[in-house]
Amino acid sequence: xxxxxxxxxxxxxxxxxxxxxxxxxxxxxxxxxxxxxxxxxxxxxxxxxxxxxxxxxxxxxxxxxxxxxxxxxxxxxxxxxxxxxxxxxxxxxxxxxxxxxxxxxxxxxxxxxxxxxxxxxxxxxxxxxxxxxxxxxxxxxxxxxxxxxxxxxxxxxxxxxxxxxxxxxxxxxxxxxxxxxxxxxxxxxxxxxxxxxxxxxxxxxxxxxxxxxxxxxxxxxxxxxxxxxxxxxxxxxxxxxxxxxxxxxxxxxxxxxxxxxxxxxxxxxxxxxxxxxxxxxxxxxxxxxxxxxxxxxxxxxxxxxxxxxxxxxxxxxxxxxxxxxxxxxxxxxxxxxxxxxxxxxxxxxxxxxxxxxxxxxxxxxxxxxxxxxxxxxxxxxxxxxxxxxxxxxx
Amino acid sequence: xxxxxxxxxxxxxxxxxxxxxxxxxxxxxxxxxxxxxxxxxxxxxxxxxxxxxxxxxxxxxxxxxxxxxxxxxxxxxxxxxxxxxxxxxxxxxxxxxxxxxxxxxxxxxxxxxxxxxxxxxxxxxxxxxxxxxxxxxxxxxxxxxxxxxxxxxxxxxxxxxxxxxxxxxxxxxxxxxxxxxxxxxxxxxxxxxxxxxxxxxxxxxxxxxxxxxxxxxxxxxxxxxxxxxxxxxxxxxxxxxxxxxxxxxxxxxxxxxxxxxxxxxxxxxxxxxxxxxxxxxxxxxxxxxxxxxxxxxxxxxxxxx
Numbered sequence: 001x002x003x004x005x006x007x008x009x010x011x012x013x014x015x016x017x018x019x020x021x022x023x024x025x026x027x028x029x030x031x032x033x034x035x036x037x038x039x040x041x042x043x044x045x046x047x048x049x050x051x052x053x054x055x056x057x058x059x060x061x062x063x064x065x066x067x068x069x070x071x072x073x074x075x076x077x078x079x080x081x082x083x084x085x086x087x088x089x090x091x092x093x094x095x096x097x098x099x100x101x102x103x104x105x106x107x108x109x110x111x112x113x114x115x116x117x118x119x120x121x122x123x124x125x126x127x128x129x130x131x132x133x134x135x136x137x138x139x140x141x142x143x144x145x146x147x148x149x150x151x152x153x154x155x156x157x158x159x160x161x162x163x164x165x166x167x168x169x170x171x172x173x174x175x176x177x178x179x180x181x182x183x184x185x186x187x188x189x190x191x192x193x194x195x196x197x198x199x200x201x202x203x204x205x206x207x208x209x210x211x212x213x214x215x216x217x218x219x220x221x222x223x224x225x226x227x228x229x230x231x232x233x234x235x236x237x238x239x240x241x242x243x244x245x246x247x248x249x250x251x252x253x254x255x256x257x258x259x260x261x262x263x264x265x266x267x268x269x270x271x272x273x274x275x276x277x278x279x280x281x282x283x284x285x286x287x288x289x290x291x292x293x294x295x296x297x298x299x300x301x302x303x304x305x306x307x308x309x310x311x312x313x314x315x316x317x318x319x320x321x322x323x324x325x326x327x328x329x330x331x332x333x334x335x336x337x338x339x340x341x342x343x344x345x346x347x348x349x350x351x352x353x354x355x356x357x358x359x360x361x362x363x364x365x366x367x368x369x370x371x372x373x374x375x376x377x378x379x380x381x382x383x384x385x386x387x388x389x390x391x392x393x394x
Numbered sequence: 395x396x397x398x399x400x401x402x403x404x405x406x407x408x409x410x411x412x413x414x415x416x417x418x419x420x421x422x423x424x425x426x427x428x429x430x431x432x433x434x435x436x437x438x439x440x441x442x443x444x445x446x447x448x449x450x451x452x453x454x455x456x457x458x459x460x461x462x463x464x465x466x467x468x469x470x471x472x473x474x475x476x477x478x479x480x481x482x483x484x485x486x487x488x489x490x491x492x493x494x495x496x497x498x499x500x501x502x503x504x505x506x507x508x509x510x511x512x513x514x515x516x517x518x519x520x521x522x523x524x525x526x527x528x529x530x531x532x533x534x535x536x537x538x539x540x541x542x543x544x545x546x547x548x549x550x551x552x553x554x555x556x557x558x559x560x561x562x563x564x565x566x567x568x569x570x571x572x573x574x575x576x577x578x579x580x581x582x583x584x585x586x587x588x589x590x591x592x593x594x595x596x597x598x599x600x601x602x603x604x605x606x607x608x609x610x611x612x613x614x615x616x617x618x619x620x621x622x623x624x625x626x627x628x629x630x631x632x633x634x635x636x637x638x639x640x641x642x643x644x645x646x647x648x649x650x651x652x653x654x655x656x657x658x659x660x661x662x663x664x665x666x667x668x669x670x671x672x673x674x675x676x677x678x679x680x681x682x683x684x685x686x687x688x689x690x691x692x693x694x695x696x697x698x699x
Contacts (some may be wrong), residue, residue, distance in 0.1 A: 030693045043516035043517065043520070044516055044520070045520070081629060085644060088643075089645070093558075094536065094537065095535060095537065095558075097501065097535055100498070100501060100502065100505055101505060101514065103505075104505035104506050104509060105512055105600075107506065107507065108506060108509055108512075109512075111505065112602065113598070113599065113602055115602055115603055116598045118602050118603055119603065122564075123537060123558040123559075124559045124686070124688060124690070127690075128688045128689070128690070131645050131646075131689075136645060137644055137645045138643070138644060138645065139566075139643035139644065139645070139692075140643070140645040140689070140690045141566060141643070141690075142557060142558045142559055142563075143540070143555055143556065143557060143558075144491070144537035144538055144556050144557070144558035145538040145554070145555065145556050146536050146537075146538055146658025148538075152555055155572070156539070156555070159573065159577070160433070161479070163573065165643075178593055180514045180516065180519060181501065181504070181505065181514070181527065181532075182517070182532060184516075184520060184527045185527055185529070185531055185533075186532060188527065188528070188529035189529050189530070189532065189533070190529075222567065228446050244553075245553045245554055245555070246551055246552065246553065246554065247486075247487065247541075247542075247550055247551050247552065247554045248544040248545070248551070249546050249548075249549045249550055249551045251458075251546070252458065252533065252539065252542055252543070252546070253461075253533065260551075261551065264551065268553070268579075272579075297639050312566075318441065365530045381538065382533060382536055382538075382542075383536060383538045383539055383541065383542030384542050384545060384546070385538055385542070385554055385555075385556075
């Protein structure tokens with residue numbers, strides 16, 4: 001058994017509070033990037049982001065995001081007959097750095113920090129929350145490799161099912177960095193777009209006039225199952241069929257210009273699933289809209305696709321929903337499942353003048369009809385971690 | 395499926411910077427703890443287990459020194475030791491790190507000094523001035539920064555992963571590397587954990603959570619193992635220190651493990667990995683457990699070759 005069945009998925013993104021709402025918005029080419037409303041950003045160098053619309057009602061944002069995605073993913077899944085120790089949780093998360101603010105406030109007030117506030121920023125908190133909600137007692141794992149985190153989480157879930165360690169794996173990720181500290185930090189790194197006068201044009205992966213990424217927030221959850229139990233707990237919505245990961249071993253903040261780490265992850269994912277470049281129907285690129293990442297990834301894709309590079313459509317949905325950081329890998333894997341299910345892939349919004357150093361078959365203007373085949377999604381992170389996943393239609 | 399053997403060990407902690415020295419000092423009953431003389435004394439911590447390593451002269455790029463959290467220094471040291479002189483292609487690296495980001499210092503400082511009437515003040519945060527949030531500070535909080543440094547220094551381009559948590563994270567990372575070799579995704583991997591829980595803020599948080607027993611001390615350290623397929627080790631004539639026979643993980647179960655805390659201080663995610671490396675160095679086969687207060691639990695079984 002090389003692949004794992006997908007029996008449920010859920011997402012909350014700046015484009016919608018469900019995976020299907022997000023998908024319809026992506027196909028319509030909608031924009032999820034707007035002026036920041038979560039705090040008064042007028043004094044900050046970047047005043048826009050891709051935020052979710054969510055009535056928190058006192059709930060912690062991270063909790064609300066993961067709860068929302070998990071509820072949707074589990075809606076049609078019945079785990080009642082699956083032993084709890086055969087259910088694992090694989091979540092890709094970073095430390096919830098915005099939560100440090102509450103801790104700092106208590107320290108300044110001379111108060112002893114509450115345990116709940118200390119726990120609030122722990123990277124393993126979402127995994128623990130999910131495990132408790134689904135009553136899982138199998139492996140509960142937190143993968144933390146920056147923007148690669150949840151892509152790796154889905155990949156590790158596939159491996160755990162394949163080796164028989166679990167029958168069901170709840171995999172995904174969450175992130176929410178639209179906070180003064182993170183906006184300041186990433187802006188000072190020069191990583192964010194500063195197009196304050198036109199936020200809806202700010203995220204433009206592979207475009208010659210791109211100037212950085214747009215911070216986003218959201219969560220994505222995929223329920224994977226072994227083919228042995230899949231049909232007894234739900235309907236098969238697709239397959240996770242291959243996973244590859246690699247290290248750039250290059251620099252902390254930069255990607256290697258030749259895209260070698262990215263290529264290695266993509267090649268490993270295709271080989272892992274028993275596929276070749278000819279089988280690829282669509283690539284959902286990491287496509288952050290930063291100068292270096294897009295060039296490095298485009299070269300990696302060119303290397304992997306070889307002669308097929310002119311026939312495989314490529315898009316970056318970050319152009320519409322921003323960069324969901326630790327959550328992007330899982331959410332974009334869901335987008336790929338929807339793309340191969342419906343035989344159509346969304347555009348790269350704002351891509352008007354492709355960078356000549358990023359020559360690919362970009363999807364521009366209107367969604368592309370896909371040939372039968374697999375989808376490939378990429379997630380690459382600060383620090384040089386790369387993950388690629390292969391997704392198949394049911 | 396391939397057999398997975400252990401062919402290299404690396405460690406740094408309060409009792410020394412190589413496995414044999416640490417085993418020897420533990421056997422002699424030495425303690426590596428020193429008394430805190432700063433604000434950490436207020437936490438009533440029995441002692442601090444500080445490692446003594448400086449890897450800065452070894453770094454390939456001087457620029458990398460600007461982004462080098464303490465856990466990365468410790469991890470690089472242990473990784474170089476465990477790996478030995480050769481650098482096989484497609485070597486993977488899997489690392490366990492703590493529940494906190496590896497370096498919160500500047501983030502904490504910026505938050506504490508930018509608050510005005512309980513709210514973050516953008517003028518202070520954006521600077522200029524002491525309160526300003528430095529450009530690289532947000533990267534220093536990334537849990538995978540430790541792995542990134544190790545990969546860069548040793549040119550490791552194979553499969554990789556960072557597991558974040560407490561004691562279980564180190565054993566979970568070793569398990570993932572074991573699977574990578576066993577399932578043929580890499581023939582060689584470096585696995586282990588690195589953590590430093592001696593900063594005042596982190597020690598405060600962990601005491602608050604009950605994860606750090608102040609009477610046992612707070613520590614720092616790293617422990618790494620080189621794992622490879624038995625065939626690959628035989629081909630290159632490597633000395634085999636042991637074989638991993640099984641690994642596992644669960645949630646909500648409990649375990650007990652004699653800790654080295656009274657001698658090294660509590661080393662967070664590195665605790666269980668240090669215990670494993672010391673058991674292998676002392677040739678005491680058995681099962682090692684890593685247990686997070688949250689309920690995550692990983693274990694690994696090894697035997698002599």
